[in-house]
Amino acid sequence: GNSVTQMEGPVTLSEEAFLTINCTYTATGYPSLFWYVQYPGEGLQLLLKATKADDKGSNKGFEATYRKETTSFHLEKGSVQVSDSAVYFCALSVPGGGADGLTFGKGTHLIIQP
Amino acid sequence: EAQVTQNPRYLITVTGKKLTVTCSQNMNHEYMSWYRQDPGLGLRQIYYSMNVEVTDKGDVPEGYKVSRKEKRNFPLILESPSPNQTSLYFCASSFREGGYEQYFGPGTRLTVT
Numbered sequence: 391g392n393s394v395t396q397m398e399g400p401v402t403l404s405e406e407a408f409l410t411i412n413c414t415y416t417a418t419g420y421p422s423l424f425w426y427v428q429y430p431g432e433g434l435q436l437l438l439k440a441t442k443a444d445d446k447g448s449n450k451g452f453e454a455t456y457r458k459e460t461t462s463f464h465l466e467k468g469s470v471q472v473s474d475s476a477v478y479f480c481a482l483s484v485p486g487g488g489a490d491g492l493t494f495g496k497g498t499h500l501i502i503q504p
Numbered sequence: 505e506a507q508v509t510q511n512p513r514y515l516i517t518v519t520g521k522k523l524t525v526t527c528s529q530n531m532n533h534e535y536m537s538w539y540r541q542d543p544g545l546g547l548r549q550i551y552y553s554m555n556v557e558v559t560d561k562g563d564v565p566e567g568y569k570v571s572r573k574e575k576r577n578f579p580l581i582l583e584s585p586s587p588n589q590t591s592l593y594f595c596a597s598s599f600r601e602g603g604y605e606q607y608f609g610p611g612t613r614l615t616v617t
Contacts (some may be wrong), residue, residue, distance in 0.1 A: 424605070432610060432611075433508075433610045434594065434596075434608040435608070436605045491549045494546045494547040
């Protein structure tokens with residue numbers, strides 16, 4: 391079956407620090423990969439995605455590169471802000487691989503201190 | 505505005521009292537899904553629907569029912585809620601299954617006493 395493993399938190403950083411949240415996956419077929427973000431009291435929002443190997447997704451200063459050889463999709467940001475404090479979920483979905491929805495990691499709680 | 509709406513947002517109920525959580529999307533999406541979010545477990549899929557009158561079980565379907573009589577609506581039904589169904593529930597929709605971005609509703613926090 392499909393699975394996603396991501397570092398669990400909380401991860402606490404100071405403002406302007408460099409951020410990396412690791413994500414690795416196992417999947418049958420060729421998955422699309424996603425990072426979702428959940429701000430306090432809200433639903434999940436798509437942060438970025440990549441649909442094939444070596445694609446780089448980017449949004450709001452965040453980036454992640456689809457690495458098929460290492461089955462990874464690590465999330466990075468060069469300089470985090472307090473407003474980036476949230477829970478981040480790595481997820482995958484297999485196009486045409488049946489009717490499965492998203493398979494999520496357990497989420498990483500990120501806390502940015504001023 | 506493209507969105508997924510859920511109602512109610514908060515619900516406290518007692519064991520065994522049937523309840524329905526509604527979900528509606530205005531994006532003409534074919535695919536809809538329900539997830540529950542629990543601490544330490546992340547999000548797990550309960551049921552999904554690929555189109556009208558087509559539904560199937562996800563990873564944790566026990567104790568839940570769904571229906572898809574119209575494309576825009578996908579209600580979640582708990583016929584006899586139990587305390588282990590206390591959770592945060594999210595409805596989501598996407599253009600199609602597999603590989604497409606899913607749009608999430610704001611969540612329904614359910615407490616069963």
